[in-house]
Amino acid sequence: MTWSTVKRALFVFAALLLAVPAAAQETPVKGGTAIVILGSDPEHLNVGISTSYPTGAVGANIYSGLVRSRADGRPEGDLASSWTVSDDNLTYTFKLRQANFHDGTPVTSADVVYSMLQIEAPNHGRFKTAYDQIASIEAPDAETVVITLKVPYAPLLSLLTVFDAPVLPKHVFEGTDPLTNPANDAPIGSGPFKFASWVRGERVEIVRNDDYFLDEALLDKIIFRIVPQDVARSTALEVGEADLLWGFYMPPADLPRLASDPNLNTWTGITIPALYFVFINTNTPGLDDVRVRQAIMYAVDRDQVVEQAQGGLGQAGSGPFGAGFAYAYDESTDYRTRYPFDQEKAKALLAEAGVSGLQLRFVYDSARGAFAAAGDIMRDQLRQVGIDLVLQPAERAVMVDRVYKGDYDLTMQSFTSSGDPTIGYHRIYRSAAPGTPFVNATGYSNPDIDAWLDQAGGLADQDARAEYYARINEVLANDVPVMVMFDELASEASSGNLRGMRTLLDQRDGLEFLWFAKP
Amino acid sequence: MAAEGGGNGLALYALRRLINAVPLVLGVVVVNFVLIALAPGDPVMSLIGEYPAPAEYVERVRQDFGLDKSVPERLWLYLVNVAKGDLGFSFANRQPVLDLLLQRLGRTLVLMLSTVVVASTVGLFLGVIAARKPGSVTDRGATGFALVGYAVPEFWLGQILILVFAVLLGWLPAGGFRSVRVEYTGMAASLDMFRHMLLPMAALSFRYMAITTRLTRASLLEVMSSQYIVAARGRGLSENTILWRHALRAAALPVVTVIGYNFGFIVAGSALVETVFGWPGIGRLMYDSIYTRDYPVLLGILLFVSMTVIVVNLITDAFYAVLDPRVRY
Numbered sequence: 001m002t003w004s005t006v007k008r009a010l011f012v013f014a015a016l017l018l019a020v021p022a023a024a025q026e027t028p029v030k031g032g033t034a035i036v037i038l039g040s041d042p043e044h045l046n047v048g049i050s051t052s053y054p055t056g057a058v059g060a061n062i063y064s065g066l067v068r069s070r071a072d073g074r075p076e077g078d079l080a081s082s083w084t085v086s087d088d089n090l091t092y093t094f095k096l097r098q099a100n101f102h103d104g105t106p107v108t109s110a111d112v113v114y115s116m117l118q119i120e121a122p123n124h125g126r127f128k129t130a131y132d133q134i135a136s137i138e139a140p141d142a143e144t145v146v147i148t149l150k151v152p153y154a155p156l157l158s159l160l161t162v163f164d165a166p167v168l169p170k171h172v173f174e175g176t177d178p179l180t181n182p183a184n185d186a187p188i189g190s191g192p193f194k195f196a197s198w199v200r201g202e203r204v205e206i207v208r209n210d211d212y213f214l215d216e217a218l219l220d221k222i223i224f225r226i227v228p229q230d231v232a233r234s235t236a237l238e239v240g241e242a243d244l245l246w247g248f249y250m251p252p253a254d255l256p257r258l259a260s261d262p263n264l265n266t267w268t269g270i271t272i273p274a275l276y277f278v279f280i281n282t283n284t285p286g287l288d289d290v291r292v293r294q295a296i297m298y299a300v301d302r303d304q305v306v307e308q309a310q311g312g313l314g315q316a317g318s319g320p321f322g323a324g325f326a327y328a329y330d331e332s333t334d335y336r337t338r339y340p341f342d343q344e345k346a347k348a349l350l351a352e353a354g355v356s357g358l359q360l361r362f363v364y365d366s367a368r369g370a371f372a373a374a375g376d377i378m379r380d381q382l383r384q385v386g387i388d389l390v391l392q393p394a395e396r397a398v399m400v401d402r403v404y405k406g407d408y409d410l411t412m413q414s415f416t417s418s419g420d421p422t423i424g425y426h427r428i429y430r431s432a433a434p435g436t437p438f439v440n441a442t443g444y445s446n447p448d449i450d451a452w453l454d455q456a457g458g459l460a461d462q463d464a465r466a467e468y469y470a471r472i473n474e475v476l477a478n479d480v481p482v483m484v485m486f487d488e489l490a491s492e493a494s495s496g497n498l499r500g501m502r503t504l505l506d507q508r509d510g511l512e513f514l515w516f517a518k519p
Numbered sequence: 520m521a522a523e524g525g526g527n528g529l530a531l532y533a534l535r536r537l538i539n540a541v542p543l544v545l546g547v548v549v550v551n552f553v554l555i556a557l558a559p560g561d562p563v564m565s566l567i568g569e570y571p572a573p574a575e576y577v578e579r580v581r582q583d584f585g586l587d588k589s590v591p592e593r594l595w596l597y598l599v600n601v602a603k604g605d606l607g608f609s610f611a612n613r614q615p616v617l618d619l620l621l622q623r624l625g626r627t628l629v630l631m632l633s634t635v636v637v638a639s640t641v642g643l644f645l646g647v648i649a650a651r652k653p654g655s656v657t658d659r660g661a662t663g664f665a666l667v668g669y670a671v672p673e674f675w676l677g678q679i680l681i682l683v684f685a686v687l688l689g690w691l692p693a694g695g696f697r698s699v700r701v702e703y704t705g706m707a708a709s710l711d712m713f714r715h716m717l718l719p720m721a722a723l724s725f726r727y728m729a730i731t732t733r734l735t736r737a738s739l740l741e742v743m744s745s746q747y748i749v750a751a752r753g754r755g756l757s758e759n760t761i762l763w764r765h766a767l768r769a770a771a772l773p774v775v776t777v778i779g780y781n782f783g784f785i786v787a788g789s790a791l792v793e794t795v796f797g798w799p800g801i802g803r804l805m806y807d808s809i810y811t812r813d814y815p816v817l818l819g820i821l822l823f824v825s826m827t828v829i830v831v832n833l834i835t836d837a838f839y840a841v842l843d844p845r846v847r848y
Binding site for chain 1: 562566567568579613619622681682685686689696700794797803810811812
């Protein structure tokens with residue numbers, strides 16, 4: 001932990017001490033309109049057929065899932081009032097609440113089964129990973145859904161939230177192509193807000209659902225305003241043209257400025273753990289030698305990258321799965337002690353490998369400021385050990401194409417864990433054929449690792465999972481196909497009188513808890 | 520060129536120009552299509568989100584949008600459809616490209632036309648007062664302004680304007696094309712939109728104001744030293760009459776050419792300015808569709824831009840005849 005992180009932690013702590021008594025006196029009030037910023041238009045609003053970030057931001061507040069995750073990660077019933085798990089961890093039985101879709105039709109178990117089998121399993125990337133572990137999804141009666149697994153699968157519940165398995169109205173989708181159904185642009189869900197209108201390029205409006213089955217939303221209306229430029233997003237908040245800026249859309253560089261504005265509140269912390277990685281292409285001559293990869297680990301000062309490229313919003317990478325999951329973290333293989341910043345050691349390893357004059361291409365998404373800054377720092381530091389790093393910024397579409405077809409040497413990427421390393425991170429280390437976006441792009445393949453990943457993903461017991469992760473950590477700490485740059489700290493900025501943010505785990509979810517304190 | 524003159528000649532000339540424009544537009548479409556098809560990046564990627572999608576799903580999306588066909592096949596289909604007035608279907612927006620363009624067109628035209636009017640008027644005026652007394656303080660001020668205006672990039676100027684007028688002074692909104700918190704109707708709505716338009720318009724006009732100023736000044740200085748002006752002076756006409764009535768009309772010809780010529784650049788500039796100000800027009804749409812590889816939309820916009828440039832140039836030519844009686848079609 002660097003000094004500035006300590007200072008920041010102290011500051012946050014002090015702020016909490018001050019803020020808690022004030023907040024405790026406030027009682028939530030109904031009414032008002034909040035303006036929430038999006039960086040781009042959603043492609044459509046159907047969370048059941050896309051993992052896209054803006055689609056989730058709007059759609060999560062219109063649809064409901066079976067369960068939802070509180071801010072501390074604890075699952076609770078959303079459409080499900082309760083559930084039971086069989087002793088062998090294979091059968092999950094969910095009881096549904098009395099709920100209606102926004103068109104007045106009751107939500108039944110048939111909608112749940114239809115959504116999962118007909119819409120999400122074939123079309124939704126993350127739900128598909130869960131579905132591969134599922135033997136059957138059945139509806140014995142109108143209020144009951146039974147999911148039977150092939151093997152125990154720990155992250156099942158976190159894949160039954162609105163982001164992965166939203167319950168869509170069967171009567172709207174049946175007999176149509178779910179990809180082109182007009183309801184994708186004017187969704188009918190059962191969530192706390194109803195879709196109201198959408199002017200592409202400008203805004204999406206949702207209004208309170210007065211027939212909601214849980215606690216009714218406090219705000220009358222939420223306007224998602226689309227502001228493509230990151231500088232303009234911070235400005236919109238400063239001049240009072242928006243109330244909430246979060247997640248992917250928050251420019252970390254602007255945080256100190258927004259924090260000093262007396263009319264705004266800012267927050268930093270971890271909600272869903274996310275990691276920034278540098279993938280090392282093991283098919284590049286030179287990088288196929290483990291000593292060269294280790295030399296790169298020694299040669300880069302990851303603390304400096306956090307400070308300068310990420311505005312201090314992070315913690316130097318500690319292992320393949322970060323420090324966010326206690327069971328997947330292993331102190332004995334912590335990269336921060338295993339690979340301290342040591343350029344002499346890096347030079348020695350390169351000499352031992354007989355590598356000199358290595359020239360590497362660093363491919364990254366040009367729209368990501370932190371990637372560019374990290375590239376600059378890495379170029380300087382790698383030059384000290386005799387590696388020439390050539391920065392190759394590319395537009396996102398080009399970057400995805402190049403990286404996942406293996407046309408790069410080093411690349412920076414950021415992945416979210418989605419609440420479980422099995423969902424978010426296993427795909428980075430498991431063997432995969434080249435060409436599939438967002439999976440293993442390093443060419444690293446180790447049958448032991450593949451087997452252990454499957455084991456770790458299947459167990460519900462965290463101690464048992466920890467054993468497998470310890471083995472994986474040990475091998476990967478030596479092989480380092482991926483340099484884990486840092487664990488990301490999320491940040492958020494909001495109007496001074498907005499309350500109720502981050503009640504649920506995903507910052508985009510749970511907007512029904514938002515309310516405005518009286519000035 | 521036929522010398523009989525009159526409206527008939529102009530109409531025939533316009534018709535001939537339009538017929539000549541057909542192969543030009545066709546060329547533009549084909550070149551753009553091939554360039555975009557050869558560029559790296561897969562439009563399907565922006566549709567599936569940030570998580571690996573099932574391979575069958577990706578394949579199905581590809582088929583839905585006809586992206587599984589070869590480039591020549593897709594080009595042929597595209598040309599046939601365009602000839603029928605169908606510009607295709609947007610991947611990212613999931614609606615017909617033509618509808619999308621029409622929705623955004625009005626907002627961009629308002630911005631562009633006011634930019635052209637303001638930039639030309641102010642630019643002409645500054646050019647004239649600069650040329651009146653070359654070397655004077657006014658002249659140096661105007662040319663200095665023109666130099667700066669020409670050098671400043673639009674997106675940077677836009678951000679500075681936001682900083683000064685929206686953040687520091689709080690006089691004008693920072694972005695968008697209408698207020699988000701309040702819904703106005705009727706006159707108030709127009710006024711609200713006008714307030715939102717001032718800063719993007721200023722950012723977009725600066726450069727063209729500068730070009731027009733410099734060109735007007737140079738052109739006027741040249742005309743002012745010609746023999747007929749010397750003759751006018753000899754007849755004892757006042758300097759103001761000579762400048763505004765005799766010299767400006769002749770000097771305006773190259774200026775009009777440049778205004779017309781710059782129309783295409785204003786569309787390009789609007790992509791940057793609309794993005795900085797969150798103005799949901801054609802420029803923003805172009806920026807977004809490049810980012811998401813939304814080919815049909817991008818092609819539609821490029822087609823629209825090239826047709827606009829052709830039409831504007833035609834109008835420019837017609838203007839020559841009005842300005843200069845010696846020009847006949």
